[in-house]
Amino acid sequence: MEKLIDLREVLVNVEKFSWEDSLFLPPTETWSLDTNCAILNTDDLDDEEEPRFAIDNNLKDALTIQDVQGVVMNIREQHPECTDDDLLKALLHYYQHDAFIVL
Template sequence: MSQFIPIRDVLGDPNKFSWADSLFLPENEDWNLDSPSAIINMDDLAHDEEAPQFAIDNGLVHVLNISEVQDIVSNARQQRADCTLNDLISAFLFYYRHDAFISFD
């Protein structure tokens, strides 16, 4: 069963999720560390479902695959050993908007 978790928990430890999972966030919102998110494995959908019912019921949209989130966090931590959650949300939002990794130069 799907449930909400703050995106800060996802960014803080994305490797606790399966590479096959997907990240869902509220549609039409400015996302921040406190935004509610859902981690849903799209392989669990019935063959006639286009989107998970939990996402539909809660106004969530598919944002990225967890493997992409893992890559974003890994890249940010490689650039900054003392990477903060604020750095991670900045890197996440940059990647989502530009389909590219942020540069912390």
């Protein structure tokens, strides 16, 4: 899917994406629910190669969709009534610490 979407859409609908996809985010921006991002499949690229869409939109590979799905599943198991802000907080914690958040 080569289009920009907001991070909220990814977190709320993460189960709709393929496990082969990756989440691309802007490297120089503080991420929020409204941050533009992209879900791209990098399977056909060399390890160090970035997709043209990501380069054109100044996005970097942040996490695999498998990781994002795991983060969302974990926070929903801990707190079934979690908010979109809770999802973002859990994602940021995972990205910064390579570990699930504990509520």
